[in-house]
Amino acid sequence: MAHRIENKMKYIFPVLLLCLSAKSLTAQNYHAVEGSSFAGSLGVGNNPASIVNTPFPWDIDIISLQLKSATNAFTIQNYSLISSAKNSKFVMNNGGDNRYADVNFNVNLLNARFALNRKQAFAFGANLRGYGRLKTAPFNYNDTLHNVNEFFSINDIANSYHGNFTGSSWLEGFLTYSQTILDDSRGRLNAGITVKAMRGITGAYANLDNGTVTQNNNGTSQYYTLKTASATYGYSYNYDGWQDSKSSTQNLKDFVVTNARGGFSFDVGVEYLIKSQALSTVYDEDDYFDYDWKIGVSLLDIGRNQYVYGNKSRAIAGPRANVTDDDLDRKFDSVSNFNDFDDSLATIVNGFSRINGKFKIQNPTRLVVNVDKPLGNDFYMNANVTVNLSSVFAGSIHHVEELNLLTLTPRWETKRWGVYMPIQYNIEGQFWVGGAFKAGPLLLGIHNWANIFSKNKMQNGGGYIAIVIRPSKMTKAKMDKRLDCPTN
Numbered sequence: 001m002a003h004r005i006e007n008k009m010k011y012i013f014p015v016l017l018l019c020l021s022a023k024s025l026t027a028q029n030y031h032a033v034e035g036s037s038f039a040g041s042l043g044v045g046n047n048p049a050s051i052v053n054t055p056f057p058w059d060i061d062i063i064s065l066q067l068k069s070a071t072n073a074f075t076i077q078n079y080s081l082i083s084s085a086k087n088s089k090f091v092m093n094n095g096g097d098n099r100y101a102d103v104n105f106n107v108n109l110l111n112a113r114f115a116l117n118r119k120q121a122f123a124f125g126a127n128l129r130g131y132g133r134l135k136t137a138p139f140n141y142n143d144t145l146h147n148v149n150e151f152f153s154i155n156d157i158a159n160s161y162h163g164n165f166t167g168s169s170w171l172e173g174f175l176t177y178s179q180t181i182l183d184d185s186r187g188r189l190n191a192g193i194t195v196k197a198m199r200g201i202t203g204a205y206a207n208l209d210n211g212t213v214t215q216n217n218n219g220t221s222q223y224y225t226l227k228t229a230s231a232t233y234g235y236s237y238n239y240d241g242w243q244d245s246k247s248s249t250q251n252l253k254d255f256v257v258t259n260a261r262g263g264f265s266f267d268v269g270v271e272y273l274i275k276s277q278a279l280s281t282v283y284d285e286d287d288y289f290d291y292d293w294k295i296g297v298s299l300l301d302i303g304r305n306q307y308v309y310g311n312k313s314r315a316i317a318g319p320r321a322n323v324t325d326d327d328l329d330r331k332f333d334s335v336s337n338f339n340d341f342d343d344s345l346a347t348i349v350n351g352f353s354r355i356n357g358k359f360k361i362q363n364p365t366r367l368v369v370n371v372d373k374p375l376g377n378d379f380y381m382n383a384n385v386t387v388n389l390s391s392v393f394a395g396s397i398h399h400v401e402e403l404n405l406l407t408l409t410p411r412w413e414t415k416r417w418g419v420y421m422p423i424q425y426n427i428e429g430q431f432w433v434g435g436a437f438k439a440g441p442l443l444l445g446i447h448n449w450a451n452i453f454s455k456n457k458m459q460n461g462g463g464y465i466a467i468v469i470r471p472s473k474m475t476k477a478k479m480d481k482r483l484d485c486p487t488n
Contacts, residue, residue, distance in 0.1 A: 029066045029104070030464050031407050032420035032436035032445045035296065035372035035382040037289055038413060041113035042443075042466060044123050044176050045106075046368060046384070047269035047298040048192030051113050051121045052178045055289045055415075056470045061111040061125065064466030068403055068447055069459060070428050071101040073134075076458040081451050096140040096155075100428055102403045104131045104364075108466070118288060119180040123194075130169030130202075131364055131400035137162055148325040152213055152224040161211035161229075166398045168361040170263070170305050171199040171256070188273045188291075198263035200305035201256060203361050205398045206233040213325075223326065226319035226348070234313035234355055236260075265303020265363055271296040296370040301363035302393065309355050312342050317351025362394035364402040382409040388427070403427055416440050422447070430460060441469050 033039040034046050040059035043050035072093060079088035093099075111125030139161065140154045178192030211229040215222055241259040242251050273291040331344040346352045367387040374380050384407040390399040405427045411420040418438030424447065425431050436445030446452065448461030 029068050029106070029404065029447075029462075030064070030443070030445070030466065031384070031409055031422035031424065031434065031447070032411065032418070032438070032443065034384050034407070034409060035294060035370050036380070036411070036413060036418075038415065038418075040468065040470065041111045041123050041125070042108075042468060044111070044113070044125075044174070044194060045300070047271060047296040047370060048123075048176045048194040048267050049178050049190040049269040049271040049298070050296060051123050051176060051192065052115075052119065052180060052190040053188075053271065053273060053289055053291075053294070054113075054115070054121075056115070058112070058114045059468055059470040060113075061108050062441075062467045062469065063110070064108040064443075064464065064468070065106070066462070066464035067103075067105045068462040069101075069103040070403055070426060070430050070461075071099075071459050072097065072428075073099040073101050073136075074459060075456050077456050079458050080453070080455045081446075081458075083455060092141065092143060094142040096138055098136050098138045100133075100135040102133050102401075102426075102428060104403060105129070113176075119183075121178050123176040124174060126171065126173045128169070128171055128201075130167070131402075132165075132167035133401055134165045135163065148328045149223060152215075152325060153222065157213070157215050159212070162209045164205065164207040164398075166205045166361060166400050168203045168305055168363070168400050169201045171201060172196045172265070176267075185275070187275050190271045190273075192267075192269050192271075194267040196265045196267075196303070198265060198303070198305055199256065199260050200236065200263055200307050200361075201260060202236050202238060203305060203307035203359065204233075204235040205359070205361070207231060223324050225325075226323045229316070229319055229349075231316040232314070232355065234359055235310040236307035237310045238307075240311050259308065261306045261308060261358070263303060263305045265301055267298060267300045267302070269296060269298030269300075269368075291372075291374070294370075294372040296368075296372075298368045298370075299365070299389075300368060301365050301390075303365075304360045304362045304394070304397065306358050306360045308358055311354070312338065313355040314342070314345075315351070315353050315355055316345075316349045317353075319349055323348045360397045362390045362397055362399035364388070364400050365390040365393045366402050366404075378412055378414050380411050380413065382411065383407070384409070401427070413438070418443075420445065424448075432461060434461075436464075441467050443468065 030042050033042050037054050039050060040054050040056055041061045075091050075093055077089050077091055079085050107128040109126045113121060113123040115121045139159060145151050174194050174196040176192060176194040178190055180188055180190050182189035208229060208231045212227040213224045214227045215224055238255045238259045241254045272295045274293040276290060276292040327348060331347060335341045335344055366389055369385045371383045372380060386402055386404040388401045390401050403426050406425045407422055409420055409422040411418060420436040422434045432448040434445065434447045435449060443466040446463040450457035451461040
C-alpha cells in the first residue's frame with residue numbers, strides 16, 4: 001500500500017500541483033535563417049517585409065516542422081537524441097524554486113513565396129501552431145513524499161499557492177504582401193503585411209489564487225486544513241464533442257470545424273537595407289540584393305483565438321470548512337480520469353459552478369528586432385531580439401507568450417549550402433547553443449546541442465526541419481521592371 005501511494009506522490013501529485021497551483025503559465029523559431037536573404041518563405045514568420053529582398057523568383061516550403069520546450073519542473077533522464085529511450089525515466093525535480101514549463105510548435109503546410117519583380121512579392125500558405133506556458137509560485141518538493149501531509153510539512157505555513165496556466169493551438173491560413181517603398185543610393189526600405197484567418201483548435205487555462213493552509217496539532221502529530229483559495233479552469237468544447245459512437249472522420253471534422261471558432265490576426269514589418277558604398281565594376285556580379293547592414297522591425301501575431309467552454313469548465317469560490325490533508329489523500333487517491341477529479345473536487349469546495357459561453361486567448365503578440373551583418377566570404381552575423389507584448393494587448397483576457405528573448409546566429413551560407421550556430425538566451429533565463437545545416441532543399445536544425453551530447457537535457461531544447469524547393473537559377477537584373485522597355 002505504501003509503495004502504491006509513494007508512486008502516486010512521485011508522479012501524479014506533482015503534476016496536479018503544477019496544473020492547479022501554478023503562478024503563471026505560458027514561431028516560427030527557424031533561428032538559422034533569421035535575417036538571411038535566402039530564407040524566402042521561411043522568413044515570413046519573422047518579418048513579412050523580408051520576402052522582397054531575396055534573389056530567388058520563387059520558393060515553396062513543402063513542409064516544415066519546429067518544436068521548442070523549456071522547463072525546470074522535471075528531468076528526462078538517461079535519454080538523448082542518439083541514445084535509446086529504453087532506460088529513460090521522467091523525474092520531478094526536487095527543491096524549493098518556482099517551476100515553469102514552456103512549449104511551442106508549428107507545422108508549415110505548403111507555404112509559397114513569389115516575386116512579382118524586385119520591388120514586390122507575395123506569399124501564402126497554411127500553418128498549425130500551438131503555445132503553452134506554466135509557471136508556479138515557489139514551493140518545496142522532494143521525491144520521498146508519501147502523502148499531502150508530508151508535502152505541507154516541508155513548506156512554509158505562510159506559503160500562498162497561486163498562479164495560472166494557458167495553452168492555445170490553432171490552424172491559420174495566411175496571405176503576405178511586401179514591397180519596396182523607398183530606394184535611393186544610401187539604402188532601401190521594404191514594408192510588408194500578413195493577414196491570417198484562424199480556427200481555434202484547442203484552448204485551456206487554469207488559475208489558482210491565494211491558496212493557503214492552517215497547521216493544527218493533534219497530540220504529538222500535526223495535520224493541515226485548507227484555509228483559503230479561489231480557482232477557475234476552462235477548456236474548449238472540442239474535447240466534449242469527441243464521441244466513441246462517431247467515426248474518426250466525423251470526430252475530426254467536429255473537432256476542427258463544427259466545434260471550433262474562427263479568429264483573425266495580422267503581422268506588420270519593415271526592413272531597411274543600408275547599401276554598401278563601395279564602387280562596383282563591370283566585373284562584379286549583380287549586387288542588387290547585397291547590403292552592408294540589414295535592420296528589420298516587426299510586430300507579430302496581433303490577434304486572438306476564441307473557444308467555446310467545455311462542459312466541465314468551473315469556477316471555485318473556496319474550500320469547505322475543516323478539509324484536512326487526510327481528506328485530500330482519500331478523495332484523490334483513486335482519481336484516474338477528469339470525471340473522477342471533478343467529482344472529488346466538488347466535495348471539498350464551495351461555489352462549484354459551471355462556466356458557460358466563450359473565452360478568448362491572445363496570440364503571442366511580440367515585437368521583433370533583427371539586425372544582419374555580412375562579414376565577407378559568405379559569413380554573416382545575425383542578432384534577433386523578441387519583446388513579448390501579449391499581456392499588453394490581452395488586457396484582462398488570457399494570453400500565451402513566445403519563449404524567445406535574444407538569439408545571436410553566426411552563419412556561413414551560400415545559395416545551396418549553409419552552416420549555422422544559433423546562440424539563445426530565452427525568457428526563462430536558459431542559455432542554449434544550437435546548430436543547423438542547409439543542403440539544397442533541406443534545412444535541419446537543433447535548438448540545444450545538449451539534446452544530443454547530454455542524457456538529462458531532452459526537456460530543454462527541440463529542433464526543426466524544413467524542405468524548401470527553389471529554382472536552379474537566381475533572379476538576374478532583367479527582372480527589374482524599371483529597365484524594361486515601355487509598352488504601348
